[in-house]
Amino acid sequence: MVEPRVYQALSQPVVGHLDPYFFEVAGEVRELLRQVFGTRNEVTLAVSGTGSSGMETAVANFVEPGTRVAVFANGYFCDRITEMAKRQGGDVSRLEKPWGATFSAVEAQEFVDRIKPHVVAFVHAETSTGALQPAKPICDAGHSVGAIVIADTVTSLGAVPVNVDENEIDIAYSCTQKGLSCPSGLAPITVSPRAMERLRSRRTTPQSWYLDLKLLLEYYDGRKYHHTASSTLFYALREGLQAIVDEGIEKRFERHQRAHQAFVAAMAELGIGMHVPEGYRIPNLNTPRVPAGVDDAAVRRYLLQKHGIEIAGGFGPLAGKIFRVGLMGPLATEDSVRLFVSTFQEALNEVPSTVPA
Numbered sequence: 137m138v139e140p141r142v143y144q145a146l147s148q149p150v151v152g153h154l155d156p157y158f159f160e161v162a163g164e165v166r167e168l169l170r171q172v173f174g175t176r177n178e179v180t181l182a183v184s185g186t187g188s189s190g191m192e193t194a195v196a197n198f199v200e201p202g203t204r205v206a207v208f209a210n211g212y213f214c215d216r217i218t219e220m221a222k223r224q225g226g227d228v229s230r231l232e233k234p235w236g237a238t239f240s241a242v243e244a245q246e247f248v249d250r251i252k253p254h255v256v257a258f259v260h261a262e263t264s265t266g267a268l269q270p271a272k273p274i275c276d277a278g279h280s281v282g283a284i285v286i287a288d289t290v291t292s293l294g295a296v297p298v299n300v301d302e303n304e305i306d307i308a309y310s311c312t313q314k315g316l317s318c319p320s321g322l323a324p325i326t327v328s329p330r331a332m333e334r335l336r337s338r339r340t341t342p343q344s345w346y347l348d349l350k351l352l353l354e355y356y357d358g359r360k361y362h363h364t365a366s367s368t369l370f371y372a373l374r375e376g377l378q379a380i381v382d383e384g385i386e387k388r389f390e391r392h393q394r395a396h397q398a399f400v401a402a403m404a405e406l407g408i409g410m411h412v413p414e415g416y417r418i419p420n421l422n423t424p425r426v427p428a429g430v431d432d433a434a435v436r437r438y439l440l441q442k443h444g445i446e447i448a449g450g451f452g453p454l455a456g457k458i459f460r461v462g463l464m465g466p467l468a469t470e471d472s473v474r475l476f477v478s479t480f481q482e483a484l485n486e487v488p489s490t491v492p493a
């Protein structure tokens with residue numbers, strides 16, 4: 137759900153991509169992003185494009201032919217990182233776990249000791265499964281072998297602490313349409329000084345011109361034309377981030393936690409378990425299991441058609457096994473949970489069972 141005050145920001149007059157006012161807004165966005173990412177990284181900005189453009193910015197700038205890349209693979213978006221890294225000529229190794237599982241410090245260390253990667257990549261909040269991967273063990277393991285660490289925070293930023301500096305994440309990227317409660321279209325990214333050093337020592341020019349970080353910095357720092365950024369999306373993002381800071385970043389995280397706890401408790405009352413073990417669940421992306429005999433697609437159709445509530449299903453190995461219920465931004469309240477649970481219960485009663493009577 138888009139934050140209501142963001143809709144107002146979206147209707148403000150458009151200015152050009154080199155207008156001093158555009159750079160003023162972009163500058164405020166950069167500072168607000170530092171607060172929400174939990175970083176002092178100078179190189180913090182919003183890339184024009186969706187979350188995947190943030191992913192591709194991270195991969196295209198830090199992976200070149202021959203770069204050894206270690207990917208922690210436990211869901212759909214790790215596969216996308218893998219594919220992008222291969223396309224950049226990276227030598228990719230993966231540590232595989234079932235969708236929904238997370239990696240321990242010991243597993244992370246053993247993997248990087250074996251691969252000796254230059255770059256490590258993991259997904260902090262895996263939207264396809266509902267699993268939240270602790271960042272610190274992976275960052276510590278990566279740094280112990282001199283690697284830089286990329287974290288996908290597309291689903292976590294704005295709803296869960298990312299703590300880039302505390303966790304020592306080198307590159308984190310995100311999107312605007314999830315925890316930041318804006319329309320899609322920009323990809324926040326932050327890059328540590330250590331990663332910038334690495335970028336400066338690259339042997340080859342990044343294959344992507346559009347997502348070349350050095351060129352992007354010439355635009356956002358040097359005010360030199362690179363591409364025609366949308367001022368409208370920057371107004372929206374500034375407003376979405378300001379709403380988070382106005383609420384209080386910590387308070388916002390706590391609100392998401394409370395909504396999540398209420399959700400899990402309500403599911404337990406219905407006898408429905410969660411796919412991800414306690415302690416590793418993404419609070420804003422809940423993945424209850426589909427009860428035996430329930431046609432999940434029919435339940436989702438019922439909710440959408442009857443109540444205008446859209447939830448997602450599982451896919452890949454989790455097709456038909458989980459629901460994916462977003463509780464983020466303005467929707468992360470106990471009231472929304474109550475509304476959802478009553479309509480969900482109704483759907484479970486109304487939708488015919490897949491098990492023959």
Ligand SMILES: Cc1ncc(COP(=O)(O)O)c(C=O)c1O
Pocket residue numbers: 186187188189191213259261262263264288290291311320
């Ligand atoms: C964890 C994760 N990474 C990357 C992406 C890609 O973002 P986008 O669809 O905005 O390009 C998504 C989208 O849902 C995601 O959930």
